[in-house]
Amino acid sequence: MVWTIIIIILSVADQLIKLVINRNLTATDRISVIEGFFYIIRRENSGAAWSFLAGRDWGIYLLIVMSLLMTALLVWLLAHIRHIGLSLCLSLIIAGSIGNLIDRVRILAVVDYLDFHFGRYVFPTFNLADMLIVIGTALLCIFLLKDNKLIDHLFPAGKNENQEEKRNRHAAKNPRH
Numbered sequence: 001m002v003w004t005i006i007i008i009i010l011s012v013a014d015q016l017i018k019l020v021i022n023r024n025l026t027a028t029d030r031i032s033v034i035e036g037f038f039y040i041i042r043r044e045n046s047g048a049a050w051s052f053l054a055g056r057d058w059g060i061y062l063l064i065v066m067s068l069l070m071t072a073l074l075v076w077l078l079a080h081i082r083h084i085g086l087s088l089c090l091s092l093i094i095a096g097s098i099g100n101l102i103d104r105v106r107i108l109a110v111v112d113y114l115d116f117h118f119g120r121y122v123f124p125t126f127n128l129a130d131m132l133i134v135i136g137t138a139l140l141c142i143f144l145l146k147d148n149k150l151i152d153h154l155f156p157a158g159k160n161e162n163q164e165e166k167r168n169r170h171a172a173k174n175p176r177h
Contacts, residue, residue, distance in 0.1 A: 003088075003090075003091045010091075014096070017128055026042065027044075030115075036117060041113060042113055046108060067101040071097045074090050083150065086140070089137070091136070096130065096136065099128065100127075100129045100130070112130070
């Protein structure tokens with residue numbers, strides 16, 4: 001239940017920020033937070049990260065279907081694991097996925113607003129939902145790299161099958177008389 005609340009709060013926060021951006025900025029507006037480095041702008045991206053598939057009529061629909069399938073898979077995983085760290089990671093990823101999915105379905109694009117400049121290089125504009133996905137994925141990788149037994153929390157059925165196979169092999173080698 002707590003993970004559902006976290007997902008709802010973060011998804012709503014993402015949508016509220018995007019609502020404020022949409023109501024107060026045009027595509028040409030730019031608010032300087034740190035001059036020459038960090039700006040708040042309004043961009044609509046009909047593609048994925050770094051505008052992948054943007055400008056293709058079918059691209060946004062493919063992204064919607066992929067987002068729905070991935071979000072459903074992550075929700076299923078979240079419902080079947082009992083590990084706080086993994087649940088947190090999945091909750092962050094799901095919340096970000098839902099935030100961007102709502103945009104894709106509603107306006108056939110994702111609203112991005114965080115704009116960073118590093119000298120001449122302009123990092124691709126992003127939003128809270130993107131940050132949730134990246135942070136959740138990075139934490140998931142760290143957890144999995146630190147403890148290889150955590151994979152058993154993601155796929156517990158595989159662990160039970162392996163134990164059963166070991167018992168069967170043991171029984172075959174040591175038959176009772």
